[in-house]
Amino acid sequence: MFSPEGPRLRELAVQALSSVEHGYDLLAPKFDHTPFRTPDSVLDATVSALRRTGPFDAGLDLCCGTGAGVEVLGQVCRESVTGVDFSAGMLTVARNRVRPPGPPVRWVRADARALPFGPVFDLVVSFGAFGHFLPRELPALFAGVHAVLRPGGRFVFPVVAPPRPGSLTYGMLLGFDAVMRVRNTVRRPPFVMYYRTFRFGDIRRELARAGFLVEFQALPEFGRRRDGSPKVRLVVAARAGA
Known part of the structure; x- marks a missing residue:
């Protein structure tokens, strides 16, 4: 799963026993050499989809990590790009690594649940971060994103179709979530990272409650499953307005 430049088992164990913020501070120098980083294929497909509906003026990468989403925004935004994350370590790596065109x-250090911006963005993206939020936190998170978008702005992020029950992937994710629940029961502060708590139905419902108009767009680059459903979708949530 990890390249030779990635973290060792002991480093991952120390991270998992830390808070989310401190854990990512520790992981930051090696994060891009782990499978936790969003694959380039997903990033590239998102760029292609955004180019069909853009360009945009000001963009925000929510929970930007080491800046992969900032590089996406740099290809579709004309005026400014902002990356926000609460891990100082991840932001340091991002500042040193990312030199997007455009x-x-x-870079802003802040909690995604309390964004320090007014309605100044036309596009907000996020990649691979929602497992760090409990289901009860989604209403405030989505309301905060809605508040920083200009009328007509869009909140866009990819979601992968859930694995089928009984598959190897399903069992692995179920086991991972179970281990994290046990860890968070016996140790504080918690390390919130769950793979199976962010579901399509919850996404649509909570985005609509926050005031978004929601649609799912198939990313054709990844094909379809046997039942005809897309393997990867792009969630496009628009704030009503001009």
């Missing part, structure tokens, strides 16, 4: 980039 508009200037700023």
Whole structure:
């Protein structure tokens, strides 16, 4: 799962026993050499989809990590790009690594549940971060994103179709979530990272409650499952307005 440059088992164990913020501070220098980083294929497909509906002016990468989403925004935004994350370590790596073409980039350390912005963005993206939020936190999270978008702005993120019950992947994710629940029961502070708590039905319902108009777009680059459903979708949530 990991390249030779990635973290060792002991490093991952220390991270998992830390808080989310401190854990990612520790992981930051090697994060891009782990499978936790969103694959380039997903990032590239998202760029292609956004180019069909853009360009945009100001973009925000929510929970930007080491800046992969900022590089996406740099290809579709004309005026400015902002990356926000609460891990100082991840932001340090991002500042040193990311040199996207296009508009200037700023990096902001902040909690995604309390964004320090007004309605100044036309596009908000996020990649691979929602497992760090409990289901009860989604209403406030989505309401906060809605508040920083201009009228007509869009909140866009990819979601992978859930594995079928009984499959190897399903069992692995179920086991991972179970281990994390036990860990968070016996140790504080918790390390919130669950793979099976972010579901299509919950996404649509909570985005609609926050005031978004929601649609799912298939990413054709990844094909379809046997039942005809897309393997990867792009969630496009629009704030009503001009």
